[in-house]
Amino acid sequence: LPDIGHGQQAQLIGTQVLPFFDQDGVHAIHRTWRTVLDEYAGERIAVAEAWTPTVERTARYLRPDELHQAFNFHYLNTDWDAPALREAIDTSLDAMRPVSAPTTWVLSNHDVVRHTTRLGGGLDRARAATLLMLALPGSAYLYQGEELGLPEVTDLPDEVRQDPAFFRGRRPAPAADAPAADAGDTSGQDGFRDGCRVPLPWSGERPPYGFGPGGSWLPQPADWRALTVAAQTGDPASTLELYRTALALRRRLPGLGDGPMTWVSAPEGVLAFHRPGLLCTVNTLDRDLAFPAPGTPLLASTPVTVNDGSAVLPGDSCTWWAI
Numbered sequence: 001l002p003d004i005g006h007g008q009q010a011q012l013i014g015t016q017v018l019p020f021f022d023q024d025g026v027h028a029i030h031r032t033w034r035t036v037l038d039e040y041a042g043e044r045i046a047v048a049e050a051w052t053p054t055v056e057r058t059a060r061y062l063r064p065d066e067l068h069q070a071f072n073f074h075y076l077n078t079d080w081d082a083p084a085l086r087e088a089i090d091t092s093l094d095a096m097r098p099v100s101a102p103t104t105w106v107l108s109n110h111d112v113v114r115h116t117t118r119l120g121g122g123l124d125r126a127r128a129a130t131l132l133m134l135a136l137p138g139s140a141y142l143y144q145g146e147e148l149g150l151p152e153v154t155d156l157p158d159e160v161r162q163d164p165a166f167f168r169g170r171r172p173a174p175a176a177d178a179p180a181a182d183a184g185d186t187s188g189q190d191g192f193r194d195g196c197r198v199p200l201p202w203s204g205e206r207p208p209y210g211f212g213p214g215g216s217w218l219p220q221p222a223d224w225r226a227l228t229v230a231a232q233t234g235d236p237a238s239t240l241e242l243y244r245t246a247l248a249l250r251r252r253l254p255g256l257g258d259g260p261m262t263w264v265s266a267p268e269g270v271l272a273f274h275r276p277g278l279l280c281t282v283n284t285l286d287r288d289l290a291f292p293a294p295g296t297p298l299l300a301s302t303p304v305t306v307n308d309g310s311a312v313l314p315g316d317s318c319t320w321w322a323i
Contacts, residue, residue: 021051030066045069055095062101069139072104076112080119080129080316082271082284086263089136093261096138102258103138108146114196117152121286124316127242127301128282131318132271134246135280137258142243145200148227149239153195153218160219163193194218203230245299249320253277267291270313279321283313295323 030048037044048061048070055074061067078088096103107115107129116126126149133140161167199216201209207220209228225231232238250256255276266272269285272294279294293311297304302317313319 022053022057027060027063027066030061034066047071055091059095059099059101062096062099064100069102069104071106071109071141073106076106076109080121080125080284082269082282085132085282085284086271093137103136104141105133105136105138106141106143107133108143108196109141110143110197111193112196114143114146114150114152116146116149117154121316123149123239124302124314127239128284128316128318130243131246131299131301131320132280132282134250135256135273135275135278135318135320137261137275140250143196145196145198147240147243148200148229148232150198150200150224150227153198153221156192156194156198156218161192161194162217163197166192166194201225201228203228242299242301249299274323277323279323280318281313281321282318283315286315288315289313293321295321298322 030046033046037046045068048058048067050058050061050070051073052058052061055072058070058072058074061070072092075088075092078084092103092105107126108118112118115129116123119125119129126146130146158166198218198220199208199211201207201211201220201224203210205225207222207224208216209220209224210230211220229240232240235241255278259276260274262274264272264274264279266281267289269283270289270291271280271282271284273280278298281291281294283289283291289312291311291313293306293309297306297311298320300317300319302314304314304317304319305312311319
């Protein structure tokens with residue numbers, strides 16, 4: 001079979017079935033792997049990176065004698081749209097119940113455009129998407145650098161690229177006015193995975209930002225000094241501290257575990273759902289909305305204003321409320 005790039009791979013998240021992935025015969029192989037895994041003591045899990053046409057097909061990899069979890073690419077490929085997100089969440093939860101596997105959630109990985117760029121709303125939308133993901137029941141996967149709010153690096157010259165897939169299908173970078181390679185890519189980075197693999201900035205004012213004395217294997221942008229770990233540590237408004245706070249609350253609060261989730265009626269463009277002791281609201285629109293304050297703000301991706309029982313939900317924001 002010929003090589004397949006991400007543009008074609010993304011077609012699997014729909015109704016098409018391609019011969020490159022999700023062959024029925026792989027399940028027998030995974031069962032043998034599970035047998036070997038179960039021979040070892042301790043808590044060990046196997047995670048499927050399975051590109052499938054439906055979330056129901058993904059669930060087949062998680063039957064009790066196969067793997068434990070699978071990356072939820074159906075959720076990753078969902079647009080920042082309230083009805084679409086709700087459908088993706090519901091179908092994901094519904095598909096995993098018959099196999100008794102935890103639903104997983106993911107926004108970025110080493111094969112796709114970073115969600116700070118991909119979702120089209122910049123850092124505010126990316127932070128909101130993270131809090132939404134971390135409020136859902138199941139397991140969440142984080143990709144290195146998203147906790148810093150790193151954007152996709154879209155201007156890497158061909159001569160510095162390292163991705164083997166780029167060299168196998170080498171082609172010049174698209175012109176500035178060229179259309180995106182497919183409907184799911186709005187950054188012109190289809191197939192160019194190096195942009196999400198640029199090394200993390202740790203400290204300092206200029207590249208390689210504390211990465212090491214030998215430099216970095218891909219060049220870092222000159223304007224990343226405000227995104228370093230050192231620059232964000234201790235700043236309560238930073239994306240790094242938002243992640244740290246959200247993860248600490250997720251570990252501490254029973255309502256953010258694997259318990260029930262119930263949707264709540266909300267205005268158009270807003271998602272709202274109960275977890276035990278909590279309410280999560282997500283404004284997917286790019287404008288502020290008035291909303292009855294359901295309780296006390298616990299954590300917000302963008303500061304929320306509450307006056308006399310009424311809240312203003314900023315555009316592209318997510319808020320966790322203690323109720």
